[in-house]
Amino acid sequence: MRLLFDQNLSFMLCQMIADLFPDSSHVRSHGLSEAADRALWEFAKANGLAIVTQDVDFADMASLLGSPPKVIWLRTGNQTTAAIAALFRRHAQTIESFESDNGTACLEIY
Template sequence: MRLLFDQNLSFKLCQMIGDLFPDSSHVGSHGLSEVPDRALWEFAKANGFAIVTQDVDLAELAGLLGSPPKVIWLRAGNQTTAMIADLLRRHAPTIQSFEGDDSTACLEIY
């Protein structure tokens, strides 16, 4: 699964979890840091990314539009980048299963 980290998350996550989720990227690498959520949605859809965010708006879009793209909504509050990387590592099997679940568009991780 290719992850696209939203602007509210550090670009460093791409490298920190690259062994589990290769080819992941950050919105800043694509000039998408300040675009509306719908533009980010369309980019992720067109390029085969799942969006990782702390933003409820993208989770709501997943509920309205379904997938693709899938949304991984991090509900852990403000945490350090290292703690977010650890959270994603601990939930890696769930995230990988989520990729193949056609009935679910949004995965909430606590």
């Protein structure tokens, strides 16, 4: 699964979990740091990326529009980048299963 990290998450996550989720990227690497949510949604959809966010707006869009793109909604509150990377490592199997689950558009991780 290729991930697109939202602006509220560190770009360093791409490197920190590259062994699990290669070819993932951050919105800033695409010049989308200030883009509207709908523009990010369309970009992720067009490029086969799952959106990783702490923003409820993307979860709401997934509920209304379905997938693609899929949304991984981090429900952890403010955490260090290292703690978020560790969260991805703990939930790697769940995330991989989510990729092939056609009936689910949003995965909430706590």
